[in-house]
Amino acid sequence: MSSQINDSFHEFASRGCSDLLRDLTACLGVNFQIWNTNGKVIFETGKSASVTTDITNPNKEQIWAPLQVNGEQVGCLVAHSAKPVLCSLVTSLAGQISSLYSMEQDLDRLTEQLAQSYDEINLLYSFNRTVKPDVTFTEAANELLTESADFLEERWLSLFVPEMECHLGCPGISLEEDDPVVAVANSNAIFNSIFEDLLPVAKEAGSLAPVRHTGTVDGDNGQIFYIVIPIRIREIVSGFVGMFSSNPDNPYETGEVRLLECLSEEVTKAATTRELYHELQEMLFNTVKGLVAAIDAKDEYTRGHSERVYRYSMLIGERLGIEGDELQDLSWSALLHDVGKIAIARSILNKPGRLTDEEFDTIKTHPVKGCKVLEPITQLEHVLPNIRHHHERFDGRGYPDGIEGEAIPFIARIIAVADTFDAISSSRAYRSAQTLDYAISELRKGAGTQFDPKISSVMLDLLAEGEIARVADDDDAKAA
Numbered sequence: 462m463s464s465q466i467n468d469s470f471h472e473f474a475s476r477g478c479s480d481l482l483r484d485l486t487a488c489l490g491v492n493f494q495i496w497n498t499n500g501k502v503i504f505e506t507g508k509s510a511s512v513t514t515d516i517t518n519p520n521k522e523q524i525w526a527p528l529q530v531n532g533e534q535v536g537c538l539v540a541h542s543a544k545p546v547l548c549s550l551v552t553s554l555a556g557q558i559s560s561l562y563s564m565e566q567d568l569d570r571l572t573e574q575l576a577q578s579y580d581e582i583n584l585l586y587s588f589n590r591t592v593k594p595d596v597t598f599t600e601a602a603n604e605l606l607t608e609s610a611d612f613l614e615e616r617w618l619s620l621f622v623p624e625m626e627c628h629l630g631c632p633g634i635s636l637e638e639d640d641p642v643v644a645v646a647n648s649n650a651i652f653n654s655i656f657e658d659l660l661p662v663a664k665e666a667g668s669l670a671p672v673r674h675t676g677t678v679d680g681d682n683g684q685i686f687y688i689v690i691p692i693r694i695r696e697i698v699s700g701f702v703g704m705f706s707s708n709p710d711n712p713y714e715t716g717e718v719r720l721l722e723c724l725s726e727e728v729t730k731a732a733t734t735r736e737l738y739h740e741l742q743e744m745l746f747n748t749v750k751g752l753v754a755a756i757d758a759k760d761e762y763t764r765g766h767s768e769r770v771y772r773y774s775m776l777i778g779e780r781l782g783i784e785g786d787e788l789q790d791l792s793w794s795a796l797l798h799d800v801g802k803i804a805i806a807r808s809i810l811n812k813p814g815r816l817t818d819e820e821f822d823t824i825k826t827h828p829v830k831g832c833k834v835l836e837p838i839t840q841l842e843h844v845l846p847n848i849r850h851h852h853e854r855f856d857g858r859g860y861p862d863g864i865e866g867e868a869i870p871f872i873a874r875i876i877a878v879a880d881t882f883d884a885i886s887s888s889r890a891y892r893s894a895q896t897l898d899y900a901i902s903e904l905r906k907g908a909g910t911q912f913d914p915k916i917s918s919v920m921l922d923l924l925a926e927g928e929i930a931r932v933a934d935d936d937d938a939k940a941a
């Protein structure tokens with residue numbers, strides 16, 4: 462019998478049936494004792510002279526009846542009397558006490574299960590708030606891990622998804638700093654090597670991969686027990702969540718395994734949501750690219766202009782260290798910067814000769830008209846200033862608002878450089894394409910007046926390195 466049952470039976474014997482046995486002692490004048498399986502008296506209604514401590518060899522002055530739960534003996538009921546008439550009473554009493562104890566055990570289990578279910582519901586509720594498409598996978602995974610760790614005590618949680626570059630760890634509440642698991646977790650190498658060893662095997666096994674792995678590893682200050690559950694992204698094992706503990710008596714409980722399973726499911730959901738979100742974004746972006754190309758085609762000399770400006774702008778942006786949401790804003794802004802040309806007459810856009818002042822004023826309305834076209838799309842609301850200001854000059858002599866320097870949105874200043882370079886280096890209705898040297902000299906000349914000097918300098922670096930030529934060559938190949 463485990464020490465846990467022993468403790469709970471001891472506690473029950475001195476509380477759960479004490480009143481009943483004391484009443485019987487008062488009525489019958491017979492003392493009762495409850496013994497545990499080690500022959501120790503754990504409850505008695507009065508001292509008796511003739512007591513044996515040998516459970517297998519009862520005294521003739523005593524009546525014995527075993528106390529059993531689910532077929533397992535947990536102790537004995539002893540009545541200090543030799544009256545045979547009491548035999549059936551003691552046997553029946555032992556049966557009642559056994560049933561009471563068994564019911565109490567069931568109730569405890571049920572209460573524990575209910576508490577776990579409550580924890581699970583709470584956790585799932587917080588998970589639902591966590592999984593959103595507009596956060597990175599690592600941010601979502603980190604939040605899921607932290608939420609889960611709040612439901613664990615002396616445990617360490619780890620998450621490993623190499624294809625997302627995501628290796629995270631989180632202590633459960635009340636995990637002491639000197640717990641052996643903390644030292645191992647802080648070095649991270651042992652946990653990662655468990656995951657790294659399991660991953661190829663699990664990938665190879667595919668749908669036959671085990672739903673969980675358990676084992677032990679040696680830490681500096683003792684053995685560490687682990688349970689690891691795979692994360693499947695689109696049916697492929699792509700990583701794991703693991704729970705680590707240094708407690709040999711209780712390395713993990715059923716409720717904790719369930720929680721780990723929930724965590725694995727939610728991480729999978731976060732990864733899948735993210736993938737679908739990106740696919741959708743890409744599809745939308747490609748559709749818009751097609752539409753923009755159709756608008757560019759309205760002006761026969763600017764075919765492919767928007768896509769080239771988008772690609773040059775991305776090269777500049779990446780070189781300037783832009784990433785994440787800002788880089789995405791740059792891509793949309795650059796691709797859509799000239800969308801307002803849809804509202805300019807084809808006869809003006811394609812006019813071979815010099816434009817009149819009036820015609821030029823009409824052309825100059827395209828940044829504002831572009832914003833008008835895009836205004837109904839609320840998701841693009843924050844990129845509108847970049848489109849409105851892509852013809853501003855760094856010295857304030859641009860249009861439509863004549864703002865200057867850093868008052869011009871950073872992304873608009875990038876587009877201004879990419880846009881001007883493409884305008885110079887490709888043919889226009891009123892002139893042929895200029896040479897690369899001429900375009901470079903114009904970029905140098907415009908630094909600090911037309912362009913933000915930091916940005917035109919990056920563009921000159923990219924030109925010198927041949928990066929821009931590669932985009933242009935690629936574009937020519939497509940056109941051919």
Ligand SMILES: [Fe+2]
Nearest residue numbers: 798799852880
């Ligand atoms: Fe423009």
